[in-house]
Amino acid sequence: MLKINNLSKTYIKANKEALKDVNIHINKGEFTALLGQNGAGKTTLINILAGNVKKTQGEVEIGGYDLERNELETKKIIGIVPQEISYETAFTVEEILKKQSGYFGIKNNKEYIDELLESLALQDKKKAYGRELSGGMKRRMLIAKALVHKPQILILDEPTAGVDIELRHTLYQFLRKLHKSGTTIILTTHYIEEAEKLCERVIVINHGEIIADQPKDKLLKDFSREIRIEIDFDWEVNIDAFDFLKEYHPKVEDKKRISLKIDKNDLTKILDMITQKNMKFVDLNIERQKLEDIYLQLIRR
Numbered sequence: 004m005l006k007i008n009n010l011s012k013t014y015i016k017a018n019k020e021a022l023k024d025v026n027i028h029i030n031k032g033e034f035t036a037l038l039g040q041n042g043a044g045k046t047t048l049i050n051i052l053a054g055n056v057k058k059t060q061g062e063v064e065i066g067g068y069d070l071e072r073n074e075l076e077t078k079k080i081i082g083i084v085p086q087e088i089s090y091e092t093a094f095t096v097e098e099i100l101k102k103q104s105g106y107f108g109i110k111n112n113k114e115y116i117d118e119l120l121e122s123l124a125l126q127d128k129k130k131a132y133g134r135e136l137s138g139g140m141k142r143r144m145l146i147a148k149a150l151v152h153k154p155q156i157l158i159l160d161e162p163t164a165g166v167d168i169e170l171r172h173t174l175y176q177f178l179r180k181l182h183k184s185g186t187t188i189i190l191t192t193h194y195i196e197e198a199e200k201l202c203e204r205v206i207v208i209n210h211g212e213i214i215a216d217q218p219k220d221k222l223l224k225d226f227s228r229e230i231r232i233e234i235d236f237d238w239e240v241n242i243d244a245f246d247f248l249k250e251y252h253p254k255v256e257d258k259k260r261i262s263l264k265i266d267k268n269d270l271t272k273i274l275d276m277i278t279q280k281n282m283k284f285v286d287l288n289i290e291r292q293k294l295e296d297i298y299l300q301l302i303r304r
């Protein structure tokens with residue numbers, strides 16, 4: 004559906020290499036998170052796909068069409084929700100969406116526009132002017148705008164930045180529905196939890212380079228061998244008593260609690276070692292890694 008091959012971008016005046024030999028192949032219907040720190044290159048990549056920034060090198064193919072040679076076709080296939088909120092403030096929401104439909108030669112799509120506004124909880128703002136919308140409403144409005152032509156691929160650049168929790172959940176529901184209906188979705192976000200909840204595949208970009216690209220479940224599984232455990236005893240613990248576990252970095256967490264960092268395959272062995280020392284424990288808590296922990300490990304490598 005989307006093929007990015009050896010893509011590079013250098014902002015000449017700033018002498019900044021924002022993307023370095025990026026290769027990404029996205030299949031139809033995938034829901035992918037594109038993660039990276041501020042300045043990693045996410046928006047540059049999205050702006051290239053949107054045709055707003057010219058690539059320095061490489062090829063981009065969208066739905067089988069070359070991005071530069073078949074600009075019109077590629078624009079029909081993708082819908083982009085930009086990070087920056089700027090659009091016509093002197094038009095109503097309905098007018099903005101009709102105008103956008105017009106760019107694609109679409110007429111008489113009132114019903115679809117209503118459906119979009121309904122799903123995005125914007126129905127009562129249909130007649131409101133752009134300037135009258137709150138930040139969160141503007142973001143949802145931009146999502147509706149990106150979708151009026153029913154694109155096969157939806158790319159969202161931090162759509163939930165500054166959006167309150169309740170609305171974020173409305174958006175999650177909406178994106179899930181869209182994904183189920185077969186739309187290919189690429190989401191950039193700084194809320195890693197959001198990516199963990201919604202996406203099937205995770206791509207991490209760091210200083211313009213792709214440093215991870217894997218199914219989310221595989222990433223979580225590969226990184227989940229190392230776990231942190233907390234063990235509660237019925238006596239006040241002294242760290243010296245745990246010298247026999249020193250390779251697992253024992254730490255006293257509370258009067259009666261210690262924590263260890265272990266490979267999950269060693270769990271039984273460690274519990275046996277503790278039991279053999281006649282150290283009675285009363286509770287055990289296992290903490291698995293979240294996508295956020297894995298992400299931080301990846302970008303710190």
Ligand SMILES: Nc1ncnc2c1ncn2[C@@H]1O[C@H](COP(=O)(O)OP(=O)(O)OP(=O)(O)O)[C@@H](O)[C@H]1O
Binds near residue numbers: 019039
């Ligand atoms: N128009 C431009 N001219 C010069 N340098 C730019 C331009 N746009 C972006 N850059 C630089 O390119 C790098 C990548 O920026 P980009 O906006 O793509 O990052 P990002 O991953 O989207 O960051 P954020 O999460 O903050 O939105 C940064 O170092 C940035 O300063």
